[in-house]
Amino acid sequence: MSVLVLALLLSATPHAPQQAGSALLDPTREARVQALGKMLRCPMCQGLSIADSGSSAARAQMDRVRELVAEGKTDDEIRAYFVARYGEWALLEPPAHGVNWLVFLLPVALVLVGALVIGRLVRHSSVAQAAGAQPAPSPASADPYLDAVRAELKK
Amino acid sequence: MLVLLAVAAAMGLLLFAFATLFGKDPHQVPFGLKDKPAPDFTLTRLDTGETVKLSALRGRPLVLNFWASWCGPCQAEHPTLARAAKHFGGEASFFGVVFEDTPEEARKFARPMEPSFPQLIDPQSRMAVDYGVTGVPETYFIDAQGIIRDKFVGPLLDMQELASRLHALQQATGPVGASR
Structure with a gap:
């Protein structure tokens, strides 16, 4: 029942429509895109990179990274592009x-x-x-309760 | 003695870190494009399909509002923006930019509202990323020279707030020819 209510609630809540990301590049350049995406912070998420986030805004940023890589921009230039917009906050690892x-x-x-x-x-x-310097423990302890226990055991 | 000195040094470093880093909201995303030229864009209008270029809008202050049909606060602020566009339309251009949404959904959202100011479709949110948008709604204030003077994050519900930002925009004078 609760699952049904939750499903109804979720279906009634407006959400960002999922859009397909841009076409992947060749494996070498796509690896660069993913590596860069792992270094950039998603502005709509909590401590997630844009490569790891499932949000539509992160997808839009990954598309932009892909576009910049395809244009032949270096990793530094691409990082600088995001730093120019979001400050060093955009970098998951601070310089x-x-x-x-x-x-x-x-x-x-x-x-x-x-x-x-x-x-x-x-x-x-x-x-x-x-x-x-450590004194040997004396047979007669200073603790009267311990003495009482010992005396009981001797009986 | 050495231990005490080391502990004192570590405590000093910690205190320095707390003093410099506390007081800042870690969730607030810095805005790096303030007082920088607005990146150029070419987008199409949601209603007519007509092309709109930023370079063609230069010469008048510009208010750019990023919104989406799935965003509740965007629905709340839209009437304020519509009134502002009607009231200040002679002094500044008003445009909405649809963020992470489909044209169909955006049209459904805009239809019941009276036609107030043009809405633009931003495919794959490329232009929004170019502008450093961090979510919706966000409203950018760009001066007549094409310099981004300010941005308002969240729903703009206060007409007075909008008017004062517009006034500041008209007062601002950017370096002519600095925009791209």
Whole structure:
């Protein structure tokens, strides 16, 4: 029943009519089109590339990429075409310059800091063990409940 | 000591990242064509099949509205645009561009509305991609020299808002001959 209601609702909701994409190019150039499409962000989707999105707007952008490849434009020129319209937001991988460097440097910096902290902790504990600083557990524990359990077990 | 310094440096980097990146809407798509020449187009009218070229429209401000029949907000804003076209038609040209739709559906949408301003068919949305459209409705304001001065994302429901943008368009003076 719920499936029927959902189907009726979906059929009643206006939607963008699916249009066929432009004709594929030869395998080598089509591979370039797909690779470029994977790098470009779909403006109507959430974090999807135009090659991975099923939206009609993404299809329109893929058609444009195909057209630009067919015109003999280089990958840089095609990326520049989309950056000119949507800014660097259009690139799924931000180019390494300016504040974008943070994206590449922060993870490395955090891993290094983590490694440093772990290294210090390990060294500290091994030094303490070697010096015998760790006192042997006394048979009479400071915990009265533990003593009570031991006494019960001895009975 | 070294650990403390490293942690402080990492925290500093994080704070810098938050300070520079917070406050921006990650869903807002930047508009790179502001104050740039409007890309030329040649499209056909939905009603007459007549060809319309951007270069032939130069000399008057131009309002370009991207819409689709499947878009609810487009239906809501259309009466405002129709009134604006009637009211400001002497000062600026108004054109609608059908986005990701079929001519049949677009005609069905436009028919009940009174004939207000011409609608153009954009096959495969090539022109929309050229203009950096991110969805519908979107309305572009292009000055008499063919420079894109502004764009409004979403339904334009306020006549006053439209009037002030048109006024700004008339005030704007672009570099003559910069458009292609």
